[in-house]
Amino acid sequence: MGLPSVPRHTMKVILLLAGVAVALCAVPPVDQRRPHVHMNDDGSYFLTNDGPSGPHYVGHIGRGAVQGNDNGVTFDVQASGETWRGGLKISVTWTGPADVVFQDCIDFGNSQWFAGPEQKQQYWPIQKSFLKKYSAVSKEEDNAAVGERYWLNSDGMYIYVAPEVPLFIDYHNELENHLCLIAEVADPYSTRRTENVLKYDLWFFENPKIAHQHAVDNYLGKPSGVPDYRMIQYPIWSTWARYSREIDQDNLWAFANEIKDSGFPNAQFEIDDLWEVCYGSLFV
Incomplete structure (x- = not known):
């Protein structure tokens, strides 16, 4: 797929997106979406996704501290199809030493966005809100009793961040009109960690109803009693x-x-x- 090679021998880059065309042959997707990772001059990446009208910008990943020449960072991107509902999954994982801060920013675009942390002054949809490096834990501040690491937009895309990530959330401050996922070994998370990780899944479906149903079935779950x-x-x-x-x-x-x-x-x-x-x- 013409993905860029990475000259930095200290960063292991596994870009398995070329296999998506094969993986999706058995899936009847609404459009022939294909993900692409484009390396920038500063060492970060642009993530795009092909759609009916051409390439669509998804986000700017690998921003900030991961751009060193010898920092022991590993970067893994994998893509696969969902055979039942015709979805496309992109999994992103960054790992590195505890003193490295990871930052991936997903474009709000022109979509309507929902979920994320509960707030005392709740904006709806959430792209109207502003958060500045906000820890993704339940807290008294802002009445943030609910803090699911999940976001859904009106185009049928959703994000789910793994529970082990020391996650901070930023809307519009680090990067305008973006939802930034920041992984940092800092309070209120344990600072005894020897490794940092940013791990999340991006899913693309035909519409938000199918996307949310998929998230409930695979990540969020239903009440058990x-x-x-x-x-x-x-x-x-x-x-x-x-x-x-x-x-x-x-x-x-x-x-x-x-x-x-x-x-x-x-x-x-x-x-x-x-x-x-x-x-x-x-x-x-």
């Missing part, structure tokens, strides 16, 4: 309505006994607010 019915069947009791933040063990017991003595059954009892060292720690 139902919540305890008492969580929704009976009243929810919160200490906030009675005591605000002035709570201790004595008034908690008094409140619980009052509920019980009033004839209400066992139900959900919420202890609220700011009684922990930090939310979720369970330490006073």
Whole structure:
């Protein structure tokens, strides 16, 4: 496919995209999409994908610290077809020493984008949002209780980042109109790691419905059960309505006994607010 050779002997580059034409022969895709990796003068790469109207720019990968001459970085790109739904998968993996920072940026383009981390001020679609090197972990800040490493766009493309990646997310700051995936061995992730990794899959389908169904089947999963019915069947009791933040063990017991003595059954009892060292720690 005319992929570029890489002169840097210290970086192992495995570009198996030439096999895509063979792999997709048995797949009846809507279009004959083919991925291409183009090496730039600075050592980074442009990732493109062929479509009905010609090559389509997907993203700028290998930006920043990976461009050294002797940094022990390995780069692996593989592509394959999905026989059932006619999808195309591109898997990208960077590995290197812990002091190397990886950064791959995917173009928002003109598509509508969804998912990513939950925010207190939630923009929808998310390409209207701005995040600056935002750690992909659940946190009190911004009410970010949900932080799935998954993005879906209106063209039927989705991204899923592997759970072992020390991931930071950037919208529009590192590169305008791009979603940047940054892997860095830094807080809040363990800094005892001896190796850094950026690993993710890109999937391309005919439409976003098929793409999301595929993501649920292969990455996200479905609920395996139902919540305890008492969580929704009976009243929810919160200490906030009675005591605000002035709570201790004595008034908690008094409140619980009052509920019980009033004839209400066992139900959900919420202890609220700011009684922990930090939310979720369970330490006073």
